[in-house]
Structure formats: structure tokens, C-alpha cells
Amino acid sequence: MPDPHPPAARRTPLAEVHEGLGATMTDFAGWLMPLRYGSETAEHKAVRSAAGLFDLSHMGEISVTGPGAAAALDYALVGEASAIRPGRARYTMICAPDGGVIDDLIVYRLAADEYMIVSNASNYVTVAAELADRAAGGDVTVDDQSERYALIAIQGPASAGILATLTATDLAQVRYYASYPSVVAGVSALLARTGYTGEDGFEIFIDPADATTLWPALAEAGRASGLIPAGLAARDSLRLEAGMPLYGNELSRGVTPYDAGLGRVVKLDKPADFVGKAALAARAEAPPDRVLVGIGGKSRRVPRHGYPVLWDGVPCGEITSGIPSPTLGRPIAMAYVAAAVADAGAAADGRLAVDIRGSAEPAELVPLPFYRRPAG
Amino acid sequence: MSVPEELYYTAEHEWLSIADDEATARVGITDFAQRALGDVVYVTAPAPGTRVTAGEPCGEVESTKSVSDIYSPADGEVTEVNPEVDDDPGLVNSDPYGAGWLFKIQIDSGELPPGLLSAAEYTAMTEEQDEQ
Numbered sequence: 185m186p187d188p189h190p191p192a193a194r195r196t197p198l199a200e201v202h203e204g205l206g207a208t209m210t211d212f213a214g215w216l217m218p219l220r221y222g223s224e225t226a227e228h229k230a231v232r233s234a235a236g237l238f239d240l241s242h243m244g245e246i247s248v249t250g251p252g253a254a255a256a257l258d259y260a261l262v263g264e265a266s267a268i269r270p271g272r273a274r275y276t277m278i279c280a281p282d283g284g285v286i287d288d289l290i291v292y293r294l295a296a297d298e299y300m301i302v303s304n305a306s307n308y309v310t311v312a313a314e315l316a317d318r319a320a321g322g323d324v325t326v327d328d329q330s331e332r333y334a335l336i337a338i339q340g341p342a343s344a345g346i347l348a349t350l351t352a353t354d355l356a357q358v359r360y361y362a363s364y365p366s367v368v369a370g371v372s373a374l375l376a377r378t379g380y381t382g383e384d385g386f387e388i389f390i391d392p393a394d395a396t397t398l399w400p401a402l403a404e405a406g407r408a409s410g411l412i413p414a415g416l417a418a419r420d421s422l423r424l425e426a427g428m429p430l431y432g433n434e435l436s437r438g439v440t441p442y443d444a445g446l447g448r449v450v451k452l453d454k455p456a457d458f459v460g461k462a463a464l465a466a467r468a469e470a471p472p473d474r475v476l477v478g479i480g481g482k483s484r485r486v487p488r489h490g491y492p493v494l495w496d497g498v499p500c501g502e503i504t505s506g507i508p509s510p511t512l513g514r515p516i517a518m519a520y521v522a523a524a525v526a527d528a529g530a531a532a533d534g535r536l537a538v539d540i541r542g543s544a545e546p547a548e549l550v551p552l553p554f555y556r557r558p559a560g
Numbered sequence: 561m562s563v564p565e566e567l568y569y570t571a572e573h574e575w576l577s578i579a580d581d582e583a584t585a586r587v588g589i590t591d592f593a594q595r596a597l598g599d600v601v602y603v604t605a606p607a608p609g610t611r612v613t614a615g616e617p618c619g620e621v622e623s624t625k626s627v628s629d630i631y632s633p634a635d636g637e638v639t640e641v642n643p644e645v646d647d648d649p650g651l652v653n654s655d656p657y658g659a660g661w662l663f664k665i666q667i668d669s670g671e672l673p674p675g676l677l678s679a680a681e682y683t684a685m686t687e688e689q690d691e692q
Contacts, residue, residue, distance in 0.1 A: 208595075208598075219625075220598060223598070223599050223653070224598055224599055224624055224625070225599040225624060417598065417624060417625055421624065484601070484602045485602060485604075485622065486601065486602070486622060486627075488627075507624060507625075508601040508602075508624055541620075541627070
């Protein structure tokens, strides 16, 4: 049974709030985080139908500032940071010289010479060091500012309506993947219309001292609309339905963005040279030998990380993530499989299976993402 | 944490309800177990007619995030599986001692299996685990 009190994990400013709500806590990347407050299925469904409130204070925030910031990031990252307009953000990656993914990131351009990089909790120390290394010699300062931020996310179709009651900012002006300095519930905040759930929502960057003011204000403002706190279990099932990768599962040093179907983040045509360019250019030209695909289970047992994918009973790949999907009502998973299998389409019927703890359970290929939020 | 007095328990977080003739028992998992597992999505219970051995895995409870073995609390033969749980695995969470029962065993010896815990002993064991 899971250990309810992992030793020596770091606490976010909201740890006592989660404990007071009776959350099951877990150690995630060395942080004591809420796994779920009650039913993770209910939390997942709340985000799809109303809204969920997430503590994401474990994430890393790295500032990259100065006249040389844009050029430094064009070199350090696979994307074109210099092309991001101030007030906008882009999803991108930082890769090793061999093209392997070090982390997936969101880059926010706050001003012409001011960027904020949000990095996974498990990686931000490494990322900050790499960025500093790659920026050396430029007119740029790289600073790990993770201690200076708490991060609260509100995600779900009711998010904008709930947040609007707490801020004078016209949220219609904060478009998808835009950021905006604001005041929310009297607290100075950077609003970002970004998220990891596939729903509309906001990630709100604040001073850690203000977290215990903002969280209850949002919880109260959203109560009548069905807003509930949501933990890491729901966060994972939501992102998987939305076809989003998780570093450590779909992304790692051993894969390139192209392997994960995310070649779009690599701007091979940008004027700047960048770390990993030669390897990634070669990879972009070569036919892939393995491809990330979506898999739907045809029985009720759930494919899990590491389980073999079978073609005519023979292993052809491996599951990276799997969950029972609350929205689709069936098990869903992502897997790296041989390119020939990935191309099979409907021909996979009757031939594709997942080895679930010794039993070959039938499965089918499902195009990613499994879920897209309704338009409008 | 619910630990009904009249039931017997195992160290693996199963409960047994012994019938009057002491030869058959209903088996399920405890409130402690269902809380630790989270939302149950599927139960693989041993089929009727299966021989089971005390302390040996005989099935699985699958939740959103994990899978746990069900250990047979006694030597015997499975006589019945709860069809309601197959339709609605959430019963294991909402009513682990009642509608969420998993299967019934005909116990071999006709006696109480050795090593079962009383409600008080099981409660003490879970409290020790919580403190670790």
C-alpha cells in the first residue's frame, strides 16, 4: 500500500491546505504533493465539466533576461524564442547535442529582453544549469527563480467565469498561450492562459507568500460553479486524454522530439545555430524506426507503463503511459511501437494486443489526441 | 476508518465474514485498502470452482493508478463471485464491506483459518502502518 508520509519531501506553500482537505499526499520529484483529495475520477470529470484547482508550485521557473536573451535562447532551445511576441508563450524543448530531450518547457516572453522558462519539477535544476552554460559569454543573465514563485492553476470550461469575479483584467484579452500581469483577489499575479489538461484554463504565477490567500479565494469563488481541488492523479489522466507527453514517460534523453511526434517544436529553419541541430536535422530526414502512438484497450484491464505491445503475439513496442479514461470510458495508453505497426491503422484489428501482466489483451490504434475540448 | 467488529481481517487488508456453519466465508478488501487504492476500475476475482491457498494471490484489484493482488485468506474453493462488482467496480470504494464484497469461499477444514486478525488487532496494525 502507498506510504502516506514520505520522508523529507519539500513542501509547497499550500501543503497544509491540502493536508487540511484530507488529500492523499505523495512524493513527486522530491515534493510532497496532493495525489488526490477524494476520488481522482471525480476530480478529472470536474475539470472536463466545470473546473479544477491545482497546486503546481513544484514546477521550476527560470528567468533569462538581458539584451542577449533572445539570441541565447535561440541557441539553447530547439524553438525560435526570438520570434515569440512579448506577452505570448510557446511550448518547446531543450535538447542535448545528440537530439535527446532534456526537458519540455513553456517559454513565456514577458518583454523584449525578458523571458520566463517553466520547466518540470524533476528537471529544472538541470535545465537552469544547461541554460546558464549555453548562454555563457552573452549579454544575458540566467537565474533559477523557482523559489520566488508559487503556481496555482484553474482549468476547465468554467475557469474564465470564475477568475473574472476576482480580477479587473479583461480575460478576453488574455488569449490562449498569452501571459498578462494582473491582480487576482488582491494578489499580484502573472496570468498565463496555458495548461496541461486540454481544457481552457489559467496558470497563475504568484509570490509564495500569497498562495494561502489566492487558493481559498479561488476555491470560494468557484464553489457554486462546481470548482473542486484536483491532484496529480487527475492531472495525469487529463493530460493523457489530451495526448500530451509526460517527461519520464513519453519524453526522455533517449528520444528526440520527432520520435514523440513533436517535430513541430524543432525550428530547423531558424537562422541561428542551436544545440542538437545537426542531429535533429539528420533525424528529421531519416525514416523513424519507432513512433509514438495512441492505443485503446478493448478489454477493461489497463495497459501500464512498461507493458509490451504485441503484434501477432510478438513484442513490437512498449507502453509509456496508460490509464482508464474517465471521458472515453475505456483504457487508453500511449506507446512507442515499430513504425510499420504505427502505420497499420485499421489493419491492427485482431493483431494488436498489450501484454497485461502475462495476458495478451486486445487493443487498437487510436489517433492522438484521444480528447479535444468542444469548440466555442 | 471503518473496521466492523464482527468481521475478521488479514494482514493483506482483506476481510472475511464467516457464515454460521463456519465452512463458508465472504471475502472483500477493507476500507483502508480501498482508500489507498483510489477509484477501483476493475476486479479480477477467482472464478467459481477455483482452488485457493491461504496467503497466495488469487486475483487483482485494479484502480486508476495501480493494481494490487488479492490474497486468499484461507485454503478452499471459490463458490461464488459478486456479479455487481463486475458491473460497478466503484462498489468496492463506496461499500467495501457490503455491496462491494468480492467472492465466497468454501473453507477446507471447516474451521477458522489460523492467523486471522480481530477488528482491534487489524486497527492496531493499520495505525502502526500510518505512523511509519
